[in-house]
Amino acid sequence: MAKLLVCIDGSVYADNLCTHAAWVAKHLNAEIDLLHVLRRPSDYEAPTDHTGVMGFEARSHLLDELTRVDEQRGRLDQEKGKFILEHSAKILKEAGIETVNRIHRRGSLVETILEFEDSVDMIFMGKRGEHADRGSLYLGSNLEKVARSIHKPLFIISAVVRPIKRFLIAYDGKHSVHKAIDYITQQPLLKKDVECHILAVDRGKDDIETSDAEQTLRKAGFNVIHKTKQSQHADQVISSYVVENEIDLLVSGAYSHSRMHSLFLGSTTASLIKACKIPLLLFR
């Protein structure tokens, strides 16, 4: 039986995550692992005392103090985590998912996801975590780390929930996007009556060949609409295409460039996630 890993926290995306995951689970006839990861004490801002004084037993007093603070936070977090898991499990059950496993862990989100990655078929995350600055344009720091580390399809949820009638494949000819096409044609996730768009953004080198991909998808019975555009800014072209054509799901390969490349030149994937207000399905 297929299995989905749904990573939830107290953010606004949690309910949407459950709705989408339930939709996918029904199509794939999958069970769901609900994962909530507690923050470690070191993820919190530490209590501060700027007096610069070392009194008697300075070390053990400081240790006691820090332990006490962590303990209180830990208890609260545990309670909250339980509540979040219960709440999400309820949504999933109501949506008709029979098997929902609750997983409550402590540690780094990325490492925890990697631990469970092998046992699941798809991973669900919100665009931003509960603790990310909502006003900022930056992505949740965890999302990017997860997207770079895992090798399973990653479903990224946005604030919008609507049924998927049209999906767009952002085609760059790279290996990861072929993986995406294989997945779509072989798995029962997207039905044949969903409209399939392929958009290739050519950087002026005229080197992206889409006909194979189109063929594969047509053979699988999809109604394919295909476009090629010329631009240096793939992310902008794709995001405006999404808006113009009312695309409901964006399918893309992820992070084909090295970390170094992305650090200095930015990553198309990251800016796509930022720019598009719809859910994304990423393949590596």
Next chain:
Amino acid sequence: MVSLSLSYLKVNWLGNIRNDVLAGIVVALALIPEAIAFSIIAGVDPKVGLYASFCIAVVIAFVGGRSGMISAATGAMALVMVSLVKEHGLEYLLAATILTGILQIIAGYLRLGSLMRFVSRSVVTGFVNALAILIFMAQLPEFKGAGIHMYGMVALGLAIIYIFPRLTKVVPSPLVSIITITSISIYFGMDLRTVGDMGELPSTFPIFLLPDIPLNLETLWIIFPYSLTLMAVGLLESLMTATIVDDLTDTPSNKNRECAGQGVANIISGFFGGMAGCAMIGQSVINIKSGGRGRLSTLFAGLFLLFLLLVLGEWVSQIPMAALVAVMIMVSIGTFSWSSFKNLKTHPKTSSMVMITTVIVVVLTHDLAIGVFVGVLTSALFFARKVSRLLKIESHLSEKDEKRTYSVYGQVFFASADTFSNSFDFKEVVQHVTIDLSEAHFWDLSAVGALDKVVMKFRREGTTVHLLGMNEVSATIVDRLAVHDKPDALELMPKH
């Protein structure tokens, strides 16, 4: 390898900017008096300790293995260099500092950091207490020949340090204390020794310089023993501090990277006119207490330290030594583990002995490395003695066939070999003796020798000896077999 990625930057550098910067400032303010005081202990100009603190803090921020830990010029290291400076001068100290760094990098490469597991908790407590005592004792010469003013000012300084935080916790009270004492001294024109009297303060950024020494074997023989001790003391204090910071922050650190990092920091310090340093227990605790967690706080402490000196150098030179002495007394009080007095009653006697031995040896020799070495040795001996008690020999006589059977349970090694051989009754007249060794562990040649002796003795009495379970016995002489690192170690080990 340092991986340059956004997540690395975030966790180590930018995850805690505001608190790291504030903590860095608090630490820098406390580093200045310490660096000056330790330079004076070592017998060099204050600028040597201050440059060292700047270089080490800045470099270790990048190359260290424990974020949130503060390294700079330290008392433990200063005490080691006293005679080198006295007999050969500053240039030799700089060369020794560079050599210390090289040795520390080698130690990091050889993963000597893992040897720390042989340093027991009692030795660590002893080290910390000895360090506190040495820092305190190093302040005493300042009182020599000083008038009542000196005592009064130190008392006032301490009072401000401990009482001021009750008024406000926004400003570091050691800073308030230093400023108050300095103002009073200047206003009343008191005749107190000042930092300026102790030697030169930094007036520029540190400059790259090769130590002015003859590059020959003779020089190496002079500096090598010092460098070796400095290496050991530096790594010991750094690794102990790293463990303390690990505990306080509940996060792990990379001890071998820390060893090599200390080395790099010392090499750079030596080339820029600084003395050797290491991690500081007191400052690291202050940093954590102030909310510092990232590498940024260490970096900022170093940068802010130099900034203060370059901008305020003239004022710094007017600080009376009384103010520094007060701060250093606070550091020694805060470093000392006062609960170890209380624990003398409750802890095992041997642990207390180890702790006290470590303290006494350090205070007598002024060398923390020797103290720790003796401490480790003492705890190893106590441990051997305790384990040697895990030996039991039972016997029963079967009168029908004139046979006595001895069953040996437990550990036979150098410390218990005598007990082993004395447990047999050679005066009893029996025809047959069986020694069942299948439940015994024979650890070394002393144990095997003792067994040989027992067998020979019985034979000479005309008794036939039958050994049971010899295969298991030879399997327990594990020196070269080293079963512990094999996956089936438990099955290989004969049962107890």
